Amino acid sequence: MKSTDKFTDKAEVYAKYRPSYPIEYIEYLISGAALNENCIIADIGSGTGILSRQLLERGLTVIGVEPNDDMRTVAEQTLKTDSRFISIKATAENTTINDKSIDLITVAQAFHWFNMEQFRTECQRILKQDGRVALVWNSRDGSSDINKDSAEVCQRYCPTFKGFSGGMEETPIAFQQFFKDGKYDLKYFRNDLQFNLNGFLGRYLSASYSPKKTEEEYEPFITALSNLYKKYCNSGKIVIPNITRSYFGKV
Numbered sequence: 001m002k003s004t005d006k007f008t009d010k011a012e013v014y015a016k017y018r019p020s021y022p023i024e025y026i027e028y029l030i031s032g033a034a035l036n037e038n039c040i041i042a043d044i045g046s047g048t049g050i051l052s053r054q055l056l057e058r059g060l061t062v063i064g065v066e067p068n069d070d071m072r073t074v075a076e077q078t079l080k081t082d083s084r085f086i087s088i089k090a091t092a093e094n095t096t097i098n099d100k101s102i103d104l105i106t107v108a109q110a111f112h113w114f115n116m117e118q119f120r121t122e123c124q125r126i127l128k129q130d131g132r133v134a135l136v137w138n139s140r141d142g143s144s145d146i147n148k149d150s151a152e153v154c155q156r157y158c159p160t161f162k163g164f165s166g167g168m169e170e171t172p173i174a175f176q177q178f179f180k181d182g183k184y185d186l187k188y189f190r191n192d193l194q195f196n197l198n199g200f201l202g203r204y205l206s207a208s209y210s211p212k213k214t215e216e217e218y219e220p221f222i223t224a225l226s227n228l229y230k231k232y233c234n235s236g237k238i239v240i241p242n243i244t245r246s247y248f249g250k251v
Contacts, residue, residue, distance in 0.1 A: 011070035015048035015078065017202030019138050021108070022189045025244050026054050029104070032185070032248055033132050035060060039103040042126060044092045044119075045110025049075030049085075051136070055106070056082050063102075067091045093118040097126045105133045112173065120178055123251045133179075134248045138191060140164050141241035146232045153228060154209065157221035161209040175247050184249030191244040194237050200229050203240070 029035070037059045043052045046064035048071050055062050061084040066072040072089060079085040090096045092107075092114045105123055107114075123133055140147040147164075154161040176182035195203060204210055204225055211217040232238050 011048055011068075011074045013202050014071065014206040015050070015074050017195075017199055017206050018048070018050055018109075019191065019193050019203075019242070020050055020054055021136065021138070022191050022244055025136065025187075025189045025191075025246060026058065028187060028189075028246070029055075029106070029134055029248075030058060033104040033134070035104060040101060041104045041106060042095065042097055042102045043106045043108070044095065045107055045113065046075060047071045047108070047110070049079050051106055051108040052085060053079060056085055060084065062086070063088060063097060065090050065092065065095045065097070093122055095122055095126060099125055100128050102126045103128055103131055105131070107133070107135045109137055111135045116174070116178055120251050127251070130250075132249060133251050134246060135175075136244060136246045138193075139243050139245050141243055144241040146228065146238070146240060149228055149231075150204070150225070153221070153224045154204070154207075157217040157224060158207075158209040158211060159217070178251065179247070179249040180251050184247050187246045187248070189244040189246070191242045193240040193242045195240065196236060196238075197226065197229050197233075200238050200240075201225055 033039075035041070040061045040063065041055055042063045042065060043055070044065045046052050046066045047068075049064060052062045052064045052075065056079065063086045064072070064075055064079075065088045066075065067089060069089070072087060076087045088096060092110070105127060111119075127133075140150075142148070142151075151164065175184060193203070201222060211221050229238055
C-alpha cells in the first residue's frame with residue numbers, strides 16, 4: 001500500500017480523535033519564524049487540517065497540501081469558511097506551489113511518510129530565502145506503563161505496526177541530513193491527552209496500522225484496548241502521557 005493511501009477510510013475518526021498542538025507550540029512557531037498576517041504557510045501532509053486550523057486561527061494564510069482524497073475532503077469541509085485556507089491535492093515531493101513563495105513549511109505527523117531527499121529539494125524550491133521548516137509529532141511518552149502496554153497490544157493485533165509515529169523511535173530519522181548544515185532547534189512540549197472510552201479507542205483506530213472493521217484482528221484489538229482502558233481509567237477518564245516534539249530549522 002502506498003503511504004498516500006494508508007489513511008483512506010480513516011479520515012472521520014482521525015479528525016475526531018487526533019489531538020491538536022499546545023498553544024505554547026503555536027506561539028513558538030510564530031515567534032521563531034517571525035510570522036505576521038502577510039505570511040504564507042505551507043502545511044504539507046495536512047491531513048484533516050488539525051494544525052492548519054490552529055494556524056488559521058492566528059490570522060495566517062495556510063496552503064494545505066494533501067494527496068489523500070478522504071483526508072483532504074474533511075479538511076476542506078471543516079475549513080471552507082476561512083478564505084485564507086487554500087487546499088491542494090499534491091504530494092510532499094511535488095507540491096505544485098510557486099517558487100520562493102512560502103514563509104514557513106509545517107509538517108505534522110507526516111514527515112516519516114515522505115521521501116526525505118526529494119522533499120528537502122522541494123522545500124528549498126518553494127521557501128523564501130529565510131524560510132524555515134517545522135516538523136512536529138504528538139508522540140506518546142514511551143516511559144509510561146499505559147503506553148508500554150498499548151504498544152504490546154498493537155504489536156499483537158496490528159500486522160503493519162512498526163512503533164508509534166511510524167516507528168521513528170525504533171528507527172530514528174536522520175534529521176541532520178535534512179536540515180541545513182545539520183542544525184535544527186529541538187523542543188519538547190508537554191501535551192498529555194485525556195479520553196473517555198470512545199476517545200481512547202478512536203485515537204488508536206485513527207492510526208495507519210490499526211485494523212479495519214472488515215479485518216479479523218479488529219474485534220480482538222478493540223477488546224484488548226477496552227481491557228487496557230478498564231485497567232488504567234480513573235473516574236471514567238484515562239490520561240495518555242504525550243509529548244509534542246518539534247524540529248525547526250532551515251533547509
